[in-house]
Amino acid sequence: MDNRKKADKIYYHQAMLLVIVLRIILGLTYLPELNTPPANQDIWIMLLLSILYTVVFSLPLLYLGNKFSQYSFYEYAEMIMGKFIGKVINIFYGLFFFMFLIFFSSVFIEILNSSLYDETPTIINITILMITSTYIVYKGIMNLARLGELVIPFILLLFFLLAILGFENYDFKMLLPILSDSKLADINKGALISSLRNTDSLILIMLIPYLEEKKDVNKIFIKSLIYSIFIVILTVIIVQATLGIEYTKLVNFPFYNFSRLIKIGETQGFDLLYVVSWIMGNVIKVSSYHYFTTVALGKVANKRNQIFIIPAAVVNIIAVILLKDRRPIIAVKDPFPQIFIVSTVLGIIIIPLILFIVYLFRRNKIEQSSNSNKN
Amino acid sequence: MRNKIAISLFYIIVCICLTGCYNARELDQLGISLIMGIDIEDGKILLTAEIVDPAYTTESSSTIQGSSVKYVQGSGNTVLEALRDITLKFDRRIYGAHNKVLIFGEEVAKLGLVSHIDELFRDKEQRESSYILIAKGAKAYEVMGITNGLETIPANYILDLIQNVKYNPKAVVVSIIDYLRHYYHEGHHPVAGVIEKIKKMEIDELGESTGTKNYELTIIGSAIFKKDKLRGYLNGNDTKAVNFILGHIERSIITFPTPTNVFEEGQSEIGKQQLSSVIVIKSKVKNDVEMEGDRLILKTKVDLRTSLGEFNGKIDLTKEENLNKIAEACSKTAEINIKSAVKKVQKEYGVDIFGFGIEFHRKYPKQWEKIKDNWDEIFAEADFEIEVKTHIIRTGLINNPPIVE
Numbered sequence: 001m002d003n004r005k006k007a008d009k010i011y012y013h014q015a016m017l018l019v020i021v022l023r024i025i026l027g028l029t030y031l032p033e034l035n036t037p038p039a040n041q042d043i044w045i046m047l048l049l050s051i052l053y054t055v056v057f058s059l060p061l062l063y064l065g066n067k068f069s070q071y072s073f074y075e076y077a078e079m080i081m082g083k084f085i086g087k088v089i090n091i092f093y094g095l096f097f098f099m100f101l102i103f104f105s106s107v108f109i110e111i112l113n114s115s116l117y118d119e120t121p122t123i124i125n126i127t128i129l130m131i132t133s134t135y136i137v138y139k140g141i142m143n144l145a146r147l148g149e150l151v152i153p154f155i156l157l158l159f160f161l162l163a164i165l166g167f168e169n170y171d172f173k174m175l176l177p178i179l180s181d182s183k184l185a186d187i188n189k190g191a192l193i194s195s196l197r198n199t200d201s202l203i204l205i206m207l208i209p210y211l212e213e214k215k216d217v218n219k220i221f222i223k224s225l226i227y228s229i230f231i232v233i234l235t236v237i238i239v240q241a242t243l244g245i246e247y248t249k250l251v252n253f254p255f256y257n258f259s260r261l262i263k264i265g266e267t268q269g270f271d272l273l274y275v276v277s278w279i280m281g282n283v284i285k286v287s288s289y290h291y292f293t294t295v296a297l298g299k300v301a302n303k304r305n306q307i308f309i310i311p312a313a314v315v316n317i318i319a320v321i322l323l324k325d326r327r328p329i330i331a332v333k334d335p336f337p338q339i340f341i342v343s344t345v346l347g348i349i350i351i352p353l354i355l356f357i358v359y360l361f362r363r364n365k366i367e368q369s370s371n372s373n374k375n
Numbered sequence: 376m377r378n379k380i381a382i383s384l385f386y387i388i389v390c391i392c393l394t395g396c397y398n399a400r401e402l403d404q405l406g407i408s409l410i411m412g413i414d415i416e417d418g419k420i421l422l423t424a425e426i427v428d429p430a431y432t433t434e435s436s437s438t439i440q441g442s443s444v445k446y447v448q449g450s451g452n453t454v455l456e457a458l459r460d461i462t463l464k465f466d467r468r469i470y471g472a473h474n475k476v477l478i479f480g481e482e483v484a485k486l487g488l489v490s491h492i493d494e495l496f497r498d499k500e501q502r503e504s505s506y507i508l509i510a511k512g513a514k515a516y517e518v519m520g521i522t523n524g525l526e527t528i529p530a531n532y533i534l535d536l537i538q539n540v541k542y543n544p545k546a547v548v549v550s551i552i553d554y555l556r557h558y559y560h561e562g563h564h565p566v567a568g569v570i571e572k573i574k575k576m577e578i579d580e581l582g583e584s585t586g587t588k589n590y591e592l593t594i595i596g597s598a599i600f601k602k603d604k605l606r607g608y609l610n611g612n613d614t615k616a617v618n619f620i621l622g623h624i625e626r627s628i629i630t631f632p633t634p635t636n637v638f639e640e641g642q643s644e645i646g647k648q649q650l651s652s653v654i655v656i657k658s659k660v661k662n663d664v665e666m667e668g669d670r671l672i673l674k675t676k677v678d679l680r681t682s683l684g685e686f687n688g689k690i691d692l693t694k695e696e697n698l699n700k701i702a703e704a705c706s707k708t709a710e711i712n713i714k715s716a717v718k719k720v721q722k723e724y725g726v727d728i729f730g731f732g733i734e735f736h737r738k739y740p741k742q743w744e745k746i747k748d749n750w751d752e753i754f755a756e757a758d759f760e761i762e763v764k765t766h767i768i769r770t771g772l773i774n775n776p777p778i779v780e
Contacts, residue, residue, distance in 0.1 A: 114499060115499060118499065169552075171556065173730065173733060174556065174560065176733070176736055176737055176740075177737050177740070180736070180737065180740035181740060242552075243552065243555075243556065244555065244556035244557075244559055244560055245559075245560070246559030246560060247552075247555050247556060247559045257503065260502060260503060260504075261502075261503055261504050261552060263504055268502065268504070
């Protein structure tokens with residue numbers, strides 16, 4: 001890891017942009033916060049509170065990431081837990097990323113079917129997506145970060161542009177006074193659920209070995225979290241003010257519906273701007289999860305991650321076809337939220353916490369072996 | 376060499392793939408619908424679409440016989456089935472993305488709008504920004520096809536009427552999304568625009584008989600809904616009052632009796648004969664509710680910035696106190712009209728179309744939880760207080776009217 005060339009490094013702003021877009025793209029897609037308790041005008045308070053939970057939940061991950069900044073997560077999992085358990089953990093994370101890869105790809109196809117290509121077969125859409133993702137993943141995470149550096153500012157710019165263009169449709173009377181209809185328990189529950197959706201902090205931890213300045217990781221984590229939550233809050237407010245609090249709960253793709261309503265004179269069709277930016281953001285998201293799936297598989301098999309790129313893409317194509325052609329993904333919610341909550345509790349809280357505790361007990365031994373590895 | 380072949384192959388494949396969308400439909404395969412009418416006939420949905428005829432242009436209108444639009448109808452048990460029924464009678468698939476207006480027959484509106492428009496907002500083609508109109512006392516197809524403006528396309532004629540509401544708020548402009556917002560929002564029942572076929576006063580003119588020449592359309596008034604079921608209609612003046620309370624007054628006029636004798640004695644009396652008008656430049660509305668014991672008071676404060684649009688009377692407008700008296704007379708008239716409209720809605724329909732329920736929810740969230748299911752009954756019994764403040768900030772190009780000596 002030490003001898004990575006300067007050009008192979010991810011810079012501070014690249015990492016931050018990447019994590020921001022991974023987080024907000026969920027909001028721009030189906031905005032699950034709208035149906036998360038308290039599911040009313042107080043969602044923004046819930047989201048602000050979720051920052052606190054996200055930070056608390058990510059503490060073990062951040063601590064280990066800082067401590068083992070020269071190693072990948074998969075490497076130090078094996079160093080702390082030993083080869084066998086380490087491999088089991090890596091298999092879990094491989095499956096974790098792969099499961100989200102299937103989900104995000106399926107949602108991508110669903111919104112494409114709903115917005116642009118309603119008659120295009122799933123196989124065409126998913127194959128094009130996975131060819132793109134495979135190419136990006138072959139080029140490596142640094143190139144993904146560079147692509148993000150070009151594309152993400154454009155996505156953010158389009159988001160703010162649409163928010164401004166839609167101003168005429170805002171009806172702030174829809175937003176009732178804060179805390180008039182919510183209980184603190186609901187807000188707390190929502191914040192907890194919302195913070196558990198933040199799987200993208202795991203991506204940041206995976207990025208640490210590639211960071212040019214590894215000490216920036218905490219700064220990137222906090223800043224990207226705050227910026228992304230700010231954008232999600234803005235999304236929630238503009239969607240609720242445009243569509244109304246109750247109707248937004250019924251809409252599968254709220255920001256898409258919001259962008260459909262934008263009208264300047266008789267000119268409509270601004271939703272295409274949204275779809276363009278959304279496709280770019282999703283390609284980055286899918287590629288990131290594709291990449292880290294292959295890295296985990298590579299680590300388990302002690303092989304280069306490249307050999308798993310195409311197999312993972314093919315399995316993803318098959319899984320998405322099987323899933324997407326059988327049922328809607330967003331409209332029929334169960335059982336995805338339950339599976340995701342269990343997975344994220346395991347992947348973001350429990351396993352890192354176990355690693356952290358075991359590390360505290362075996363610190364001296366691990367540090368000795370780490371030093372001998374370096375020497 | 377191998378690289379060159381690979382690159383050439385890549386470009387050929389890309390060129391083939393990028394020639395067009397998968398399963399693209401070209402313009403000449405689509406029947407672009409501009410207005411859709413939804414009715415119920417013989418227990419089935421009857422859908423009427425106004426399809427623009429691309430062969431008919433302004434230039435060709437002198438040579439081609441017929442109309443710039445065609446009307447097609449389909450029926451079915453659901454809206455979607457009715458839409459698909461058209462495909463077996465009409466050679467092009469109906470394309471709804473350019474639908475500007477949806478007209479519902481009165482019968483459909485009475486049965487419930489939302490259950491009949493599910494397909495329209497589930498499908499991506501129909502835009503939620505399209506306007507909703509209710510055919511007053513008629514079927515939707517009975518008001519379609521009438522044009523009395525300069526527009527040759529009836530849909531554009533109706534659309535222009537809707538856009539003219541900004542000059543005369545005796546009608547309401549409600550889109551699908553406006554309707555849905557209020558449908559789902561507790562404490563504010565939706566209203567919708569109306570469209571009515573009325574007999575046109577015959578004026579001698581040189582024109583060809585089109586069969587519909589004796590009729591014109593008006594969108595004056597509004598339709599009141601309880602949730603999604605039509606309860607009744609408001610006339611133009613009452614609708615204007617609704618627009619006042621909802622803060623939708625823009626470039627509207629208010630006509631009021633001119634105060635007399637001001638010029639001579641400096642005293643204001645409401646004259647019965649002479650009327651004057653002001654044009655609203657800007658309005659600010661504040662709705663509120665207040666509980667006084669068991670009594671609920673609905674309160675509206677309207678602040679108007681106006682321009683004197685027409686003045687008939689003998690008053691020296693160069694004196695500020697006289698201008699204030701005119702403003703006072705305008706305020707008084709607006710207050711009387713708004714109060715009468717609110718009373719009418721309370722007594723005749725008993726549904727809160729003004730959104731006072733939202734204000735109550737905002738102010739008394741805990742009580743709201745207890746009374747929200749009975750809000751309409753409470754609203755119907757509530758007292759109403761209105762305060763209009765008018766400021767005349769312009770008098771136009773002249774000050775005193777020409778008749779002042």
